Amino acid sequence: MIGDKKVLYSAMQATGVLHIGNYFGALQNWVNLSEEYECFYAVADLHALTIRRDPAELRKSTRNVLMMYIAAGLDPEKNCVYYQSSVPAHAELAWIMNCFTYLGELNRMTQFKDKSAKHSDNINAGLLTYPVLMACDILLYQADVVPVGLDQKQHLELTRDIAERFNAIYGDVFTIPEPYIGTTGARVMSLADPTKKMSKSDENQNSVVYVLDDKDTIIRKFKRAITDSDTRIIYSEDKPGIMNLMDIYGAATGKTNEEIEREFDGKGYGDFKLAVGETVADVLAPIKERFEQLSKDKAYVDSVIKNNTEKASYFAEKTLRKVQKKVGLPERIR
Numbered sequence: 001m002i003g004d005k006k007v008l009y010s011a012m013q014a015t016g017v018l019h020i021g022n023y024f025g026a027l028q029n030w031v032n033l034s035e036e037y038e039c040f041y042a043v044a045d046l047h048a049l050t051i052r053r054d055p056a057e058l059r060k061s062t063r064n065v066l067m068m069y070i071a072a073g074l075d076p077e078k079n080c081v082y083y084q085s086s087v088p089a090h091a092e093l094a095w096i097m098n099c100f101t102y103l104g105e106l107n108r109m110t111q112f113k114d115k116s117a118k119h120s121d122n123i124n125a126g127l128l129t130y131p132v133l134m135a136c137d138i139l140l141y142q143a144d145v146v147p148v149g150l151d152q153k154q155h156l157e158l159t160r161d162i163a164e165r166f167n168a169i170y171g172d173v174f175t176i177p178e179p180y181i182g183t184t185g186a187r188v189m190s191l192a193d194p195t196k197k198m199s200k201s202d203e204n205q206n207s208v209v210y211v212l213d214d215k216d217t218i219i220r221k222f223k224r225a226i227t228d229s230d231t232r233i234i235y236s237e238d239k240p241g242i243m244n245l246m247d248i249y250g251a252a253t254g255k256t257n258e259e260i261e262r263e264f265d266g267k268g269y270g271d272f273k274l275a276v277g278e279t280v281a282d283v284l285a286p287i288k289e290r291f292e293q294l295s296k297d298k299a300y301v302d303s304v305i306k307n308n309t310e311k312a313s314y315f316a317e318k319t320l321r322k323v324q325k326k327v328g329l330p331e332r333i334r
């Protein structure tokens, strides 16, 4: 708890530009939760190093993701938005917690197995210990809840195991965090292949709608979305393309599947796709505009980063000192 509020923690990797999967699956939920909790949202730039990156591109992506947090509606006066690498306590705690995590646990992680297969020429130790750093992100702020996509749930379970193991030895040092899996937009699928999740690393760029795409591009991408040869707009497992478009439309409007079915009863796929495209473009337009303003206001963004880094450091250092003392490291002489 900070004051009378529970603590919420989440982060995104600093990889490229955000798409509507990131927005409807994560950011939009973050914004909805931001009043209720004391929130910390990091840009996980250290995690991004587990895959070989161009330095200039990484630096740019990191700043863009932070600006996107603000543009999407996270008020930086109330929500602590910051760069993970700017708070050294993350990396320091990660070393200690590595010593409380078993190799067997890390080897079992699905993401490690997937990424090792995908980047077989660079299976570095960071890829393996990635979840330990993620656990430290969360534990440093004594977070109660962590909104994540389903793909990150296994990492959260590991976080709980490591924290419980540490607490069992040293007393109640860490709060045990709960995952929060959002319901709307939890899995936005590719527009070209609705059985695959929408992903920025997709070779077919028409399958991905970016938050910064302009209105015409968004409408064009939705018009080309793969559906089926039927014409009815109904939510059904054997119509994955329409299901995906209905999920997206539902996330953008707050409408239920029944309401969407009624709205488009008797209309064809063309009308529906156009409506989804226009609605998504309207939701994204103010975010894009705010992002462009922020891009021009370097001084403001820099001051937000400075203030929030100080705030994050204060809470992170407090936990780190406690852990260092518990395990028997000497007091730091300044």
Ligand code: ATP
Pocket: 011, 012, 013, 014, 015, 020, 021, 022, 023, 024, 025, 026, 147, 148, 149, 150, 151, 152, 185, 186, 187, 188, 189, 197, 198, 199, 200, 201
């Ligand atoms: P990509 O495959 O595009 O690189 P990612 O999963 O690596 O995507 P991250 O930056 O790691 O993207 O994820 C940021 C957040 O966005 C996470 O909470 C993740 O669960 C969510 N997310 C990513 N893609 C989707 C999607 N297609 N649908 C819903 N949520 C998504």
Ligand code: LTN
Pocket: 009, 010, 011, 012, 013, 044, 047, 133, 134, 137, 138, 146, 147, 148, 152
């Ligand atoms: N691994 C996460 C990003 C991430 C994160 C975190 C999420 C890094 N640290 C702490 C929640 C809490 C991902 O790839 N989406």
